[in-house]
Amino acid sequence: MTATVPTTAALALGDDALVLSHRLAEWTGHAPVLEEEVALVNIALDLLGQARFLLSMAGDEDELAYLREERAFTNLQLVEQPNGDFAHTIARQLYFSAYQHLLYGQLADGDGPFAPLAIKAVHEVAYHRDHAEQWTLRLGDGTDVSHERMQRACEALWRFTGEMFQPVEGLDVDWAALEATWLDTVGDVLRRATLTLPEGPRRGAWSAGAGRQGLHTEPFGRMLAEMQHLHRSHPGASW
Amino acid sequence: MTHTDWPLWEVFVRSRRGLSHTHAGSLHAPDAEMALRNARDLYTRRGEGVSIWVVPSAAITASSPDEKDPFFEPSADKPYRHPTFYEIPEGVKHL
Numbered sequence: 001m002t003a004t005v006p007t008t009a010a011l012a013l014g015d016d017a018l019v020l021s022h023r024l025a026e027w028t029g030h031a032p033v034l035e036e037e038v039a040l041v042n043i044a045l046d047l048l049g050q051a052r053f054l055l056s057m058a059g060d061e062d063e064l065a066y067l068r069e070e071r072a073f074t075n076l077q078l079v080e081q082p083n084g085d086f087a088h089t090i091a092r093q094l095y096f097s098a099y100q101h102l103l104y105g106q107l108a109d110g111d112g113p114f115a116p117l118a119i120k121a122v123h124e125v126a127y128h129r130d131h132a133e134q135w136t137l138r139l140g141d142g143t144d145v146s147h148e149r150m151q152r153a154c155e156a157l158w159r160f161t162g163e164m165f166q167p168v169e170g171l172d173v174d175w176a177a178l179e180a181t182w183l184d185t186v187g188d189v190l191r192r193a194t195l196t197l198p199e200g201p202r203r204g205a206w207s208a209g210a211g212r213q214g215l216h217t218e219p220f221g222r223m224l225a226e227m228q229h230l231h232r233s234h235p236g237a238s239w
Numbered sequence: 240m241t242h243t244d245w246p247l248w249e250v251f252v253r254s255r256r257g258l259s260h261t262h263a264g265s266l267h268a269p270d271a272e273m274a275l276r277n278a279r280d281l282y283t284r285r286g287e288g289v290s291i292w293v294v295p296s297a298a299i300t301a302s303s304p305d306e307k308d309p310f311f312e313p314s315a316d317k318p319y320r321h322p323t324f325y326e327i328p329e330g331v332k333h334l
Contacts, residue, residue, distance in 0.1 A: 033245070035266050035277040042280050134273060
């Protein structure tokens with residue numbers, strides 16, 4: 001185990017968890033059914049717990065979450081994408097939880113500074129992945145409308161998936177193997193759901209992917225404003 | 240979008256090995272697999288369970304409140320059916 005904390009990696013993984021947690025929490029009071037709302041917010045709370053641990057490795061968790069500007073966040077652009085319809089949320093969950101599950105699996109097997117978190121979180125994320133897979137199967141292989149919406153959501157978010165496999169400084173991970181396994185896994189779920197694996201570009205000019213460098217898509221600024229305004233209006237407030 | 244046609248499921252949770260499943264509540268879900276997952280989220284979030292059953296509510300045959308008296312009244316005056324004459328050893332919790 002290294003003595004220095006790999007701050008870059010702690011922020012990258014912590015920001016992924018924090019931002020996706022906030023997006024999922026936006027479903028509170030709006031989910032299609034009560035049972036699904038509890039499921040989504042449960043996942044959000046798991047992610048928030050991971051974010052707290054990771055951001056605390058890099059500094060003061062509140063300062064990092066509530067007082068950084070947009071350009072200082074290094075989360076993937078995938079996780080900041082708006083919830084859209086339920087199919088978009090599920091497609092985002094499918095892409096990200098499959099990635100996070102494989103990534104944490106590798107980190108849990110290592111002996112780096114993220115192993116303690118990964119060993120615990122990999123079980124949480126396995127459930128997130130199962131949740132997304134179950135819904136992908138049902139929406140894809142459901143009605144004509146649900147199939148079409150799910151396919152559209154998978155296509156829309158596809159260009160954000162290449163970014164996940166950019167190496168992160170401080171993480172000892174076999175990124176090429178991670179990506180190959182991810183493609184197999186997601187491809188298999190989509191096939192079973194009678195959906196088609198999108199063919200659009202995942203890297204290069206027409207793909208997205210500079211979140212790790214602090215460049216974000218337009219909706220992220222609005223999300224951040226909502227997430228941070230209370231803390232900025234009442235610094236140090238507690239309840 | 241409507242979910243009113245999702246069936247209702249009864250949820251039974253076993254809180255520990257050695258105990259029997261007890262009724263925890265009910266929920267809506269499109270099928271048994273999703274009902275199981277919803278039950279996990281609704282009823283075992285705080286580590287309450289080691290096993291969950293879900294049963295379609297429609298599959299349960301219940302005694303009718305109107306038949307309460309013929310069903311249950313006759314047992315009320317038969318104290319010898321109750322194991323109340325035994326001392327329960329200390330440490331036996333789930334008798």
